[in-house]
Amino acid sequence: MPEHSTRPYEWVGAWSEKRAQLSPDAVGLVDATTGERYTYRELDRRANRTARLLREHGVADGERVAVLSRNRPELIDCFFATGKTGGVLAPLSHRLAPRELVQMLNDVEPELLVVEAPFAELAADVLSHDAREFETTVVTLPADEDSSESDSDPSDGSASHAAESREGEWRGDEWREDEWRSWNSVRPVDGSPVETADVSMDDPHLFLHTGGSTGVPKETVITHGSVLWNSFNTITAWGLRPEDVTPMVFPLFHTGGWNVLTVPLFHLGARVVIAREFDPESVLRLVESEGATVLVAVPAVLRMMCHHDEWDDTDLSTLRFAKSGGGPCRNSVMEAWWDRGIELSQGYGLTECGPNNFTLPDGWSHEKSDSVGVPAMHVDARVVDDDGEPLPSGTIGELELASPHAADRYWKNPEESAETFGIPVSEANGSPEDEGRESTGEWVSTGDLARVDEDGYVYIEGRKKNMYVSGGENVYPAEVEDVIADHPKVEEVVVVGVPHEKWGQVGKAVVEGDESLTLSDLEAFLDGKLARFKRPRHLAFVDGMPMSGPSKIDREAVKSEFGEAK
Template sequence: MFSHDETPYDWVGAWSEKRASLSSDSVGLVDATTGERFTYAELDRRANRVARLLREEGVAEGERVAVLSRNRPELVDLFFATAKTGGVLAPLSHRLAADELVEMLDDVDPALLVVEAPFAALAAEVLAHDAREFDCSVVALPAEDADATTEDAIPDREAWDDALPADDSPVETADLSMNDPHLFLHTGGSTGVPKETVLTHGSVLWNSFNTITAWGLRPEDVTPMVFPMFHTGGWNVITVPLFHLGGTVVLAREFEPGEVLRLAESEGATVLVAVPAVLRMMATHDDWETTDLSTLRFVKSGGGPCRESVMEAWWDRGVDLSQGYGLTECGPNNFTMPEGWPREKADSVGVPAMHVDARVVSDDGDRLPAGEIGELELASPHAAAGYWRNPEETRETFGDVSASSEGRSPSDRSSGQSPREDEASGGSEDEQSESSGGWVSTGDLARRDDEGYVYIEGRKKNMYVSGGENVYPAAVEDRIADHPNVEEVVVVPVPDDQWGQVGKAVVQGDESLTLEELTEFLDGRLARFKRPRHLAFVDEMPTSGPQKIDRQAVEERFGEA
């Protein structure tokens, strides 16, 4: 992995105060739920109050602040405040069950847990759980759309407004290096339990650099931020890069497609990044044709393949829509479209960004030539430091990473101990020197064309073999999605006596579609061995994360012939 400078600098973590000194009166954040608007000067003062709260609650450098909340300004306050104090912000998904949250919180071991009122009962169940091992203070956030008494479900909790110090003057900042952790963001684990990805100040900063340079972001840019803030999309896709420049981020407790359209027009949005499902729902919304989208400079799709029909709907409105690619472990913004890119490259995610290297490798780790499909590997200074307290999966994904699994104090750094060593890598220096050399294994299959454009072919684990031929579901799904009766589709493998495995198309759409009709439609579009032999329907695709299709749930339900 790349080694960031370990020397402490005053500017490391000084996000809000630096931006306030440069863009004091510019609006950095809009709360669409309440209508409040916050300048960068106000955001810095708010962060100072929260920094004092963290210190009063005993959150020392490297210690974690866990949050169970929807998107709201207080999460931004906590991001800026932990940056100042050296704490680590660990937002958790409120969509998880109590059993899952207990296991995650035991792993994170927070010094403070912040809970928004709608999730007080869930938090209370977690805090009373027999398996609970962590011990921390609890602060309750009020919510405009929740009964205030729900906060009382949590015993021994403080109210946010009561706990928050009034003093908003500048605070003494921590002695931090680029190697110190700033964010824990959870992602899927091989055991089914989410694992925490350790993002350092350097990781966050370099992703911001890459995003700004690759996408051409500007200080005057405005975006509705539709990803949840327990997801890397909520922070690193667009929020932090715009804070870096002095742009404006619009957030809300809940976003639905019509509301995004309304805000795009009323706030004069210039950029938008969303998952394909959200972009599709916006393009089919009743207000689609009447919404003024003229201020949008570009739209990016991420989190899965964007269907051609969706892209064409946005192009027809004069909006430059292209696909991106990223993951919590690296970036997540790794690719960009060159100026004047041709539409025939729309199926690609573009070419590597300024400070990103990408390669496609075989199972043996050999680089593959253009046109061949293999695993995508990435290298960049914006890669994460590893997984928290998970050396085995850290080695599998990050190779020779020497990541910090514990936030260390300045005294640890002065001893020469790198904050990127120990538990997260789980290997000795000799073991690390023989590993992959800093390439992050994405688990995604990809190919590169002769001009360097990269095409994602699906998850490595989703590929199946039918009659000796490799089948990549993403490629099959793209063709099926062209059928007018198909809104969304997932192809999963099912057992077959003759071919070993064949595909089953699970479709959200018009259930009058028959397998025979679909097979006829795919004639000339897909090789025979790729065509699904079974068809099933769902009213709505199961999702995980920010409207991302949960393929595992689909396969568990439909993975039998």
């Protein structure tokens, strides 16, 4: 990766104060769950209050605050506030089990743990777990009906009194530890400017977790420079504007929640709409009511939206474009959006790099819709063989990316840091004294298979670990799934390799859809569309695909259940 400057510019981390100065009265955040709307002036005051809270609990100069919550304004407050204090925000998935959370928190070692009410019992299980090694202070976020509070400085102390009364209500729950306190009672009411820390582009700002080879998520170190460069790439590649509005359907414990659109739109002074829960109907309604101009979602959400009863009657005319990310988007879904006059295309990214790496040239043809486009302005991409040597156009190999928006390393995971980021193990140990070091890697290994056509468009062929070999031929499940998904009786499909005595492995299609579909029907449908060795030899059905994230199919769970030849 290119080296970042280590100079501590005053503007590094100053997201809310700079934007509040430039666009004080513009609405930057809408909480669709409560109906609250926050201007950038209000967001900066909230960030100042939160920065004071974080400093009181030692969340500064590289120390961490972990958050177990759905999408709420308080997470935005923590992002802006850690920029001011030099702290690090580590949002955690509430979908994880206590054992996984304990192991992650043992590594993160947060000075402060912020827990939203619905996950208090989960947090209590984590804190009482035998494997717990970390010590922290716990603060709880109140239920939505108890969360409203003034952002002005009260002269009579009424806001403080109200906060204290809410805290008393919280303490009545039997699962609460006596020392747990409510966010509203401990956050200072003073929203005036705070003294900001000296942070450089190389200092960490976010810990965002991703899957690990051992099954425990890895914490990816996202620096201030990574966040900033991804924002530059997204704005320039996608043509974002200050007047843009988006419903943020990704959770804020994923890179999609922060770096796909939220931070780039804050960068411009645009508007982000969040909610505790999103479903296709609510997204459709928000597009219409908020006049959304940009939408990015996983393929399953986009598919459910265009199949919803409200689809034809929803006014989508304000949308300039939509993007699909997190997996391949079926042609039938893309065509449904195109028929409504909306340019839907596929994006590509990962926590370790970006996540916004590609764009589509002006006047691109729908014939290229299976691709993710060409590399963005400040991104290099290449396809390599198992020895890391670049491959010619049209040849499938592993996709590697290089950009100043790449992450720094995995926290306290030197072996996997070396494998993914090309950092020598001795320099990737994640120890505190290494924070802010200059990265020595260049190319980020994505683990995804890809090819590049003669025009420079990149096509993702699936995960390297999902490829299987049948009779000496490589089979890429994504290619097979794309064709099967066009069958009218198929709603969703995952193809896995299963053992075969003669061919080594053959494909098994796991289908969500009409169970009257037979293997013979499928073979007839695929005749002339796929080579014989690529066609599945087994067929199985599920009522619904297992999910590992925000409407993202858990392929490992599918493989675990259906990985036998029967």
